[in-house]
Amino acid sequence: MSYFPENTPVEELQLLGAETAASPKKRTEENDEPAQTELSLHPDWDVTETDQAAFEKLHGDLNELQKDQLSLAGIRWDQQEDGDYVFLAFIRQTLEKSAAFKYTVIELYDEADTLLGRKEFDLTDLGELPAMSSRPYTFTFGEKDMFGHDVPESGWKLVFKKKKKEIPEHQLSLTPAWRKRLTAENKRQLKQVVDNMKPPKHGQVNFVGLRATFLRDRKELHVTMLIRNGSDRNVNIETLPLQVEDATGEIAARGGFRLKPKLQVKAHTTTPWNFVFPERMLLKEKPDLTKWKAYPPKRKKEEDKTEE
CATH class of the missing domain: 2.60.40 (Immunoglobulin-like)
Incomplete structure (x- = not known):
């Protein structure tokens, strides 16, 4: 399986989605420094040489992050015959330690910040994301997860939904x-x-x-x-x-x-x-x-x- 359209030269591939970043830690002078990630492909992914080259090219097009950030950078999306929307994106992290994810709510927006979809994903199969790394991942939204708006070809973005701050028990x-x-x-x-x-x-x-x-x-x-x-x-x-x-x-x-x-x-x-x-x-x-x-x-x- 290829993650990219056939007969499209690698050098012509572009990041069609926007990137959204979040900071798990409070911003300080120490972590307000630029940080770059290294491409990390999941060991279980069966990636062709062409797809490998495509991921490397697109990863090289990404902007720097700041230290101690998590981000989602959209690559492309397709709609399947069954109506599902499959979004390919880089999950990036600039912590100085590996990161693992569990159940996480991901929201889909367009350029005007219109909410297009929302779904909770079990990201355990993403595996452990090495420190300062970026790993491609596919997010599948069913029709029930979409809010009925058209998804633009470009400019869309995936966002980690912020959890409401839980007030501790008195x-x-x-x-x-x-x-x-x-x-x-x-x-x-x-x-x-x-x-x-x-x-x-x-x-x-x-x-x-x-x-x-x-x-x-x-x-x-x-x-x-x-x-x-x-x-x-x-x-x-x-x-x-x-x-x-x-x-x-x-x-x-x-x-x-x-x-x-x-x-x-x-x-x-x-x-x-x-x-x-x-x-x-x-x-x-x-x-x-x-x-x-x-x-x-x-x-x-x-x-x-x-x-x-």
Whole structure:
């Protein structure tokens, strides 16, 4: 089987598809350098000398990539008698190690970025792609995989479909002091509370009151808060203004807290913390804590909490 039209001189062959590149790694000065690939034919492919020469010629026509990239470079396509579309393309990678692929969604676009087709491919039969290499591969789209648009002879492109970023499962995270202080049962109960709560919106940091106790003999209000970080980055808290609203809707306590050492709430975790309002921060002598809220001033108030 030949991968190219018969009676077409090798020197006249052209890359009819565009090339699309993706970077698995974050771009840095180190990997922002140009990189070239070497042609790698699958050992199981039965390639004639003419096809070998054709692949070498077309591979030589490819542009340089940057380091640490994956790309799909379209070569040509044919429609089979059964209606299937077969696209021949180079899969290229400029990682400094070999790469293996599994199930991957490939999308087909035209020059105007109109989506022409989409299909999930099992690329295990591509084999292990050597470092800094380029290997031809055929992608077959059935009629059910196409969206009914005409496929242009040239300018089309195959694209690795980007996976939606998966938001990690929200977890309880305890500081070393809390881990040491809490019993195994306390930890289990606290984890259950966090697991049963709806996670904060992505990118949001909020505060939820867990427990409030007024010590009349000390004239202190002790409040346990859950600090919930729904962002992708750790949050460091050094100072935190906080006020407590009791069941009457009045502000029962207000004050600013300096956390030493600073409290780090890891990305997509909830961390509990205790805040003690001394007498000088109290605005009511007998706060009604049957229902209460605690929140930083000028921020959205947190959910009502009923003391059990």
